[in-house]
Amino acid sequence: MKPAILLSLFFTLFLPAISNAKATETTDYPTVLSMQERAKLRDAWLDERLETIVPAVMRERGIDMWILIAREYNEDPVVKTMLPATWVSARRRTVLMFYDNGKTVERLAVSRYPVGTFFKAAWNPEQDPDQWQRIADLIAARNPSKIALNVSDTFALADGMTHSQHQDLIKALGPELQQKITYDPALAIGWLERRIPAEMEQYPHIVGLAHAIINEGFSLKVIKPGVTTTADVMWWYRDKIRQQGVITWFHPTVSIQRRTLDDNGQTMLELFDPAKDSVIRRGDLIHVDFGIKYIGLNTDTQHHGYVLKEGETDAPEGIRKALAVGNRLQDILTSNYKIGISGDAVLAASRKQAIAEGIVPSIYTHPIGYHGHAAGATIGMWDNQGGVPGRGYYPVVANTAWSIELNATVPIPEWGGQKVRIMLEEDAFFNGKSVTYIDSRQTELHIIGD
Numbered sequence: 093m094k095p096a097i098l099l100s101l102f103f104t105l106f107l108p109a110i111s112n113a114k115a116t117e118t119t120d121y122p123t124v125l126s127m128q129e130r131a132k133l134r135d136a137w138l139d140e141r142l143e144t145i146v147p148a149v150m151r152e153r154g155i156d157m158w159i160l161i162a163r164e165y166n167e168d169p170v171v172k173t174m175l176p177a178t179w180v181s182a183r184r185r186t187v188l189m190f191y192d193n194g195k196t197v198e199r200l201a202v203s204r205y206p207v208g209t210f211f212k213a214a215w216n217p218e219q220d221p222d223q224w225q226r227i228a229d230l231i232a233a234r235n236p237s238k239i240a241l242n243v244s245d246t247f248a249l250a251d252g253m254t255h256s257q258h259q260d261l262i263k264a265l266g267p268e269l270q271q272k273i274t275y276d277p278a279l280a281i282g283w284l285e286r287r288i289p290a291e292m293e294q295y296p297h298i299v300g301l302a303h304a305i306i307n308e309g310f311s312l313k314v315i316k317p318g319v320t321t322t323a324d325v326m327w328w329y330r331d332k333i334r335q336q337g338v339i340t341w342f343h344p345t346v347s348i349q350r351r352t353l354d355d356n357g358q359t360m361l362e363l364f365d366p367a368k369d370s371v372i373r374r375g376d377l378i379h380v381d382f383g384i385k386y387i388g389l390n391t392d393t394q395h396h397g398y399v400l401k402e403g404e405t406d407a408p409e410g411i412r413k414a415l416a417v418g419n420r421l422q423d424i425l426t427s428n429y430k431i432g433i434s435g436d437a438v439l440a441a442s443r444k445q446a447i448a449e450g451i452v453p454s455i456y457t458h459p460i461g462y463h464g465h466a467a468g469a470t471i472g473m474w475d476n477q478g479g480v481p482g483r484g485y486y487p488v489v490a491n492t493a494w495s496i497e498l499n500a501t502v503p504i505p506e507w508g509g510q511k512v513r514i515m516l517e518e519d520a521f522f523n524g525k526s527v528t529y530i531d532s533r534q535t536e537l538h539i540i541g542d
Contacts, residue, residue: 168252
């Protein structure tokens with residue numbers, strides 16, 4: 093989860109450091125598609141996903157009927173990802189029905205309207221005014237063995253059917269069909285977590301755009317040491333995201349770690365306290381947590397930058413080595429990915445290996461895709477390094493995207509042995525055999541200075 097940031101109102105009005113920045117510095121950004129081009133691409137992906145992923149997850153779970161129900165502006169998270177690009181939201185009560193007849197998976201919209209070309213309309217209100225009865229009749233005619241509903245007390249993204257809709261459906265089905273109802277979150281999770289090749293062709297472009305925005309924000313174009321505040325940079329990121337024609341799924345955070353110990357390990361009280369002083373100063377190690385949403389897919393990235401002191405040409409060696417420790421922790425974690433192993437098992441194996449190598453680890457890695465904190469296996473949480481109750485059992489699956497999120501605590505010799513947390517997050521893809529970074533990863537600090 094993203095930590096809350098308390099911002100004073102006066103930070104939001106003017107960005108003096110930005111307006112005084114060098115006008116000659118430019119950043120090359122990847123081309124962003126028009127809204128029409130994005131819609132065409134997303135609908136092509138949806139068509140392929142419905143033809144491939146839905147049958148796969150239903151057959152893996154032994155489910156021959158899956159029913160999703162959503163109401164306008166209160167969509168099941170899964171329904172939201174199955175709507176045509178031009179729909180934006182559900183219409184009235186939108187009911188999606190999948191039925192596996194053994195050869196193909198039939199797709200019906202038990203609603204007044206067909207859902208684009210993806211779900212044909214299966215209800216005429218003028219002929220059958222009772223929508224719930226029509227749903228029950230369609231189910232009875234197909235006589236499925238198992239009827240899966242999106243209800244889960246553990247996985248939020250698999251819990252999209254509201255209480256009232258669930259009650260009305262149960263009432264309409266009657267005792268015999270009610271016996272066939274099952275609640276299997278793996279259907280919703282399986283649909284949401286798996287990426288198709290066409291999506292992965294575009295994902296590097298999406299992550300590359302996020303990286304480009306981060307790079308410009310961690311530069312002298314935006315940061316004037318001694319003047320610019322962390323809030324200035326956060327709001328610059330918000331504006332730049334909009335200027336690039338995309339959106340964010342959380343407010344970016346920018347934070348500071350700076351030297352407060354002398355060579356003997358004693359506190360130097362005359363230094364500015366980063367917990368109280370948000371002005372970015374020379375010698376600071378700064379950190380950003382940043383994400384965008386584009387073409388329906390999300391990114392989540394954490395990088396570090398260093399602000400050069402007068403006379404410096406690079407960050408202190410200790411800080412550079414600390415970043416390498418963070419990279420080593422990433423390598424340890426990704427080496428433990430295996431199909432079918434639980435998130436808790438990946439966490440335990442990675443922590444054991446890291447601690448044996450002398451690293452102080454904290455791992456809180458999550459899937460990424462249709463959502464920022466997406467569906468799939470959870471590998472630790474920042475406030476729980478012993479496994480995730482209720483969710484930690486879920487296994488790692490092939491063809492899934494991940495935010496490799498973690499931190500390593502490292503002492504910095506040049507800072508009197510003061511410890512810093514190297515907090516890294518990079519988006520990656522697991523193909524079933526290995527993990528690769530979607531658009532590389534940070535292995536060198538962003539250097540802010542002349």
